[in-house]
Amino acid sequence: MIGAEGEQLGVMATRDAMAMAAEKDLDLVKIAPTAAPPVCKIMDYGKFRFEQQKKDKEARKNQKIVDxxxxxxxxxxxxxxxxxxxxxxxxxxxxxxxxxxxxxxxxxxxxxxxxxxxxxxxxxxxxxxxxxxxxxxxxxxxxxxxxxxxxxxxx
Known part of the structure; x- marks a missing residue:
């Protein structure tokens, strides 16, 4: 489990992690679902997706298409x-x-x-x-x- 500011919170039960995320009014997101205990992070998922789309758009704008x-x-x-x-x-x-x-x-x-x-x-x-x-x-x-x-x- 990783906190909202990137701090390690250790291994905990899913419902405890969900409660902690709901308490901070954020989302619980699986970062590495295949890991031996799955790694989750508390974050604002909507903001994260917006930032990711912005980075992707910037990368597409800067790439050179060779004809x-x-x-x-x-x-x-x-x-x-x-x-x-x-x-x-x-x-x-x-x-x-x-x-x-x-x-x-x-x-x-x-x-x-x-x-x-x-x-x-x-x-x-x-x-x-x-x-x-x-x-x-x-x-x-x-x-x-x-x-x-x-x-x-x-x-």
């Missing part, structure tokens, strides 16, 4: 289009998002997946300073995918 943005390349992408896609990827990474780079193979392009791998490697080389490869290029069905993320700066 995954997708950049789609093609097997025979032109230089200017490639540079535009690189610029988009850099912007996404600066915003704190992860980037999924994908190439979709259509028709006979499936016979030349090694060309797609070369395009992916070239993209990764250009992004080397700003991003780490989180997941290497991998062929899944008719598309090849690679994931890039912001490098950790030792924080």
């Amino acid at each position: 995954t943005k997708e950049i789609r390349l093609s097997l025979n992408i032109d230089t200017n289009d490639f540079n535009t896609k690189v610029g988009h990827a850099k912007r996404f990474l600066k915003e704190g998002n992860k980037v999924k780079v994908s190439i979709r193979f259509r028709g006979r392009e499936m016979a030349h997946t090694e060309l797609g791998l070369e395009v992916m490697k070239r993209f990764a080389e250009v992004m080397a300073g700003e991003a780490n490869i989180e997941k290497q290029p991998k062929l899944e069905g008719r598309s090849m995918q690679m994931f890039l993320a912001v490098p950790n700066s030792g924080k």
Whole structure:
């Protein structure tokens, strides 16, 4: 049994603890119900729940949600289009998002997946300073995918 101010009150019967809590106009709350005698505390449960909800709301407000943005390349992408896609990827990474780079193979392009791998490697080389490869290029069905993320700066 733990008192309202956090002091140890020792082991006691449940009805005695309930009477003590009712006398102080507070609630008797089980803190560790699985313990060998269950541990209870006298507290204002409504106030406790309010404080807990406030802490949870503050924690949710401070957490950063990382989105995954997708950049789609093609097997025979032109230089200017490639540079535009690189610029988009850099912007996404600066915003704190992860980037999924994908190439979709259509028709006979499936016979030349090694060309797609070369395009992916070239993209990764250009992004080397700003991003780490989180997941290497991998062929899944008719598309090849690679994931890039912001490098950790030792924080």
